[in-house]
Amino acid sequence: MSPAAVKDEILAFDRPEVVADRATHYCPGCHHGVAHRLVGELLTEMGLVDKTIMVTAIGCSVFLYNYLLLDAVEAPHGRAPAVATGVKRSRPDNFVFTYQGDGDLASIGLAEIVHCANRGERVSVVFVNNTVYGMTGGQMAPTTLIGQKTTTCPGGRCREREGMPIKMAEIIGGLGGTVFAARAALNNVKNIRQAKKFLKTAFEVQTKGLGFGFVELLSACPTNWKMSPVKANQRIETEMIPYFPLGIFKDLSGEGGVC
Amino acid sequence: MSRIAIDEARCKGCLLCTTVCPVGILVQSPRFNQQGYKVAEVRPEDRDKCTGCTSCALICPDLAITVWRSKKPKGGA
Known part of the structure; x- marks a missing residue:
């Protein structure tokens, strides 16, 4: 499809080989594609493709094995x-990461993620937070913002009834086994570059054997937010980032890890 | 000349690329692709304005954009 490069031109951007050359099932404007690419690019740059075992979760990203080779x-x-704990402990020389959404990680899997981080397992976690259960049709998630309408809180999430949205990066950052915990967003070029930097550090703390790395990525779900992709992108900036501040919440990567 | 190529079969018409282009040459085209999405395009008269910054490719969730950047002439700024 793409015309070949002509003289005096350099290929400035192309798909990394590890990201499959096929159409994804994601809705238009879904940021899973960006997150997949960042992970694929980093694994390629760090030379980890051949020794990576990824542990995929349930949610829209359930078909991740179709998109990352x-x-x-x-x-x-x-x-x-x-599962990642078991994989890493039995194959300690392999690079192991999990890729989870907010319904998966912050609700049903809260115990697993907290104890995995607290034990300081040598795994990396990519956490995609879009404040809603995407695959099942837009139900309220633990991360749903106050006032946000979903199919299970049609009047908007209410603080008295459903409590406050859970801030995972801060929680994981407060645990003893965590070496790196950060939050980035995928809504503009600057934030995407920052996200890549955070992911790189999270992957490095594993390759150096230091401990647990966690990165939360704020992303859009235009379909379940009932917005256009461009509007959904703006919502990350105006509504999500004020409640979910970006930045690093714990970084011991320069101090030799947790044990 | 820097340029981009949009894989129209992959483009889902989300138009996120149009929000990040620093020279504003990415627009929605009147064409539909096979999936029924109105794809993004660079109009022929705007093609030479591309700076090759890769912003559109970085934000494209469907990896539909490939970017070529022209080599800087030797000794030039």
Whole structure:
């Protein structure tokens, strides 16, 4: 499809080989594609493609093994950190990461992620937070913002009834086994570059054997937010980032890890 | 000349690329692709304005954009 490069031109951007050359099932404007690409690019740059085992979760990203050409284990809903623990302990020379959404990680899998981080397992976690259960049709998630309308809180999430949205990066950052915990967004070029930097550090703390790395990526779900992709992108900036501040919440990568 | 190529079969018409282009040459085209999405395009008269910054490719969730950047002439700024 793409015309070949002519003289005096350099290929400035192309798909990394590890990201499959096929159409994704994601809705227009869904940021899963960006997150997949960042992971694929980093694994390629760090030379980890051949030794990576990814543990995929339930949610829209359930077909991740179709899009990233890596060895994979599909975990039961929310149990990806527990499965990753087993994979990493039995194959300590392999690079192991999990890729989870907010319904998977912050709700049904809360115990698994907290204890995995607290034990300081040498795994990395990519957490995609779009404040809603995407695959099942837009139900309220633990991360749904106050006032946000979903199919299970049609009047908007109410603080008295449903409590406050859970801030995972801060929680994971407060645990003893965590070496790196950060939050980035995927809504503009600057934030995407920052997200890549955070992911790189999270992957490095594993390759150096330091401990647990966690990165939360704020992303859009235009379909379940009932917005156009461009509007959904703006909502990340105006509504999500004020409540979910971006930045690093714990970074011991320069201090030799947790044990 | 820097340029981009949009894989129209992959483009889902989300138009996120149009929000990040620093020279504003990415627009929605009147064409539909096979999936029924109105794809993004660079109009022929705007093609030479591309700076090759890769912003559109970085934000494209469907990896539909490939970017070529022209080599800087030797000794030039």
